[in-house]
Amino acid sequence: MKNVIQRAVPLAPLTSFELGGPAEYFLRAESERDVVAGLRWAKRRGVPVRILGGGSNLVIPDEGVGGLVVQMATRGRELKMDGDLAELTVAAGESWDPLVAWLTGQDLVGFECLSGIPGSVGATPIQNVGAYGHEVADSLIWVRVLDRETLEDRLLTSRDCDFGYRDSRFKRDLDRFVVLSVRFALRRGAVPEIRYAELERAVAERAETKRTEGSAPTASEVREIVIGLRKRKSMVFDPDDENRRCAGSFFTNPIIEAADADRVVRDAVERGLVSAPSEVPRYAAGDGKSKLAAGWLIERAGLCKGTRRGAFGISSKHALALVHHGGGQTRDLMAFAEEVQGAVRERFGVELHREPTLWA
Ligand SMILES: Cc1cc2nc3c(=O)[nH]c(=O)nc-3n(C[C@H](O)[C@H](O)[C@H](O)COP(=O)(O)OP(=O)(O)OC[C@H]3O[C@@H](n4cnc5c(N)ncnc54)[C@H](O)[C@@H]3O)c2cc1C
Missing domain, CATH: 3.90.78.10 (UDP-N-acetylenolpyruvoylglucosamine reductase, C-terminal domain)
Structure with a gap:
């Protein structure tokens, strides 16, 4: 194992709420091999394992957590183009929003409405991250997971993931799989689909101001508008914002x-x-x-x-x-x-x- 297992590591600084106690054991996994080694180590000792991404959707108890916390820090993006169609495979530990910025910058359409969301790529299928009428499930081809029981990896198709509103089979059974990587389908140069009334109004207002009515916005323009809307609601992380210590929405819409x-x-x-x-x-x-x-x-x-x-x-x-x-x-x-x-x-x-x- 490249990285060593540490003891009593404070978790509060690793979460957006900045709350809670330490992890009994902690491993920063920079490779999939580290993840497997960590799971084996925990199995030998009979201690539970929890997976940490960016900590932006987590509440840690004051007393901390027993067992091993594995922080996903794997990296890697692979983009394959076939005409205008893109297949993108991303390691779980990559950060979501820099990925979206990179994609929209290349006019790859599909995630522009999911701009400004903190956290890691590997966590996006867990609650089927969504905003402004879009969800990751709309673009997801498969998720490569490590089965925590057998320590074998498997491909789960979008259908296997049983996605729902802020929900998936992963969220219903958090101890079963570690997400290792995700493959998405995107399209270069397509017209971004606007499905949300507030966003539709903001796009129309911008077109009016810029006198570009009638022409469709690009993915980068939609990203910019979405980030503007999110900033107004303190939904983009900003170290100077009084509302910054949060996990986004604390409740789902019933x-x-x-x-x-x-x-x-x-x-x-x-x-x-x-x-x-x-x-x-x-x-x-x-x-x-x-x-x-x-x-x-x-x-x-x-x-x-x-x-x-x-x-x-x-x-x-x-x-x-x-x-x-x-x-x-x-x-x-x-x-x-x-x-x-x-x-x-x-x-x-x-x-x-x-x-x-x-x-x-
Ligand atoms: C300001 C702000 C705005 C937000 N806006 C939105 C929004 O618009 N839409 C939305 O859906 N969410 C939003 N969120 C919530 C959060 O950003 C997302 O849910 C994000 O996907 C969480 O990613 P993370 O890496 O931080 O996950 P973490 O908080 O680290 O983990 C969340 C859960 O996923 C599990 N997990 C993480 N990675 C893996 C993995 N690789 N394999 C298995 N399990 C894993 C963890 O064990 C935990 O149960 C927002 C949060 C903040 C702070």
Whole structure:
């Protein structure tokens, strides 16, 4: 093994929340061989293994975690062109957003709407990373994984991954596989597909300002617009931003039976929270279900942007992001998350589910 296993390594600086205790054992894996060696080492000692990417979707308990944490630091990108079609294979430890910048810079279309998201490539299939109407599942061909039981690698197709909204078979069974690399399909020079109303408006505004109405934006232009929108919500990491210590959205948007969504809308009108049903953000989610906006529910349950509880609070720019203001403890973050869930449950009878993984 190239890198040695260290003891008692603090995890807080390796996560975007900057919270939690140390890893009992820690390995920075710069090669796939390191990953396998780490898993073998842990197996021999009978200790659990956890996989760390960029730490941007993780909550670490105050007492830290027992066993081995393997930080994915593998590198490598391979781009193969066949006419305008691109097949891109990327190692799990590569950072996502620099990859997107590199691709959009070459007019490779597919990930421009997923610009500005922190973290590693290997974590993107875990929760099927998504934003502005796109998800990695839209472009994913396969994921190469290491089966943690057999220590053999396997290719899982997009269908095998059983992707859903911020969900996949990986997220449902975190102890089964390590993602080693991912292959994506992209297209050079294609017209970026804009599927999200807010982004559509921003693209149209820019075209008006630049007097380029009628001509489609390039992937780089869409990237720039998406990053602009995300910055306004503190959804791009910025060391000077008061909302920087977060994991992006702390809750997923709830997908509920359409009849339950009807009830939420009726209640909101009756209680005077909105003047018309159409003011409640609601989207069809297939199978007779509706998706509600968790941020809207949180604010209408009385927890507005900028709410503070000691070292924690709701982002001043985005109601769905819980923020650590420094000097706090994970147990207080979790208590605040429960308060938010409780307020939404009480006001609307809707359950909010946590998006980041808690290493309990
Ligand atoms: C400011 C901000 C904005 C964000 N915006 C978005 C957004 O728009 N959309 C979105 O979907 N997410 C968003 N996120 C959440 C997060 O960036 C993504 O989920 C990202 O993919 C997490 O990557 P990571 O490498 O940091 O994963 P980590 O936080 O390190 O890990 C997350 C989970 O994945 C597992 N994991 C990581 N790598 C591997 C691997 N190679 N193999 C197996 N398991 C692995 C970990 O064990 C853990 O369970 C945002 C976060 C922040 C801080």
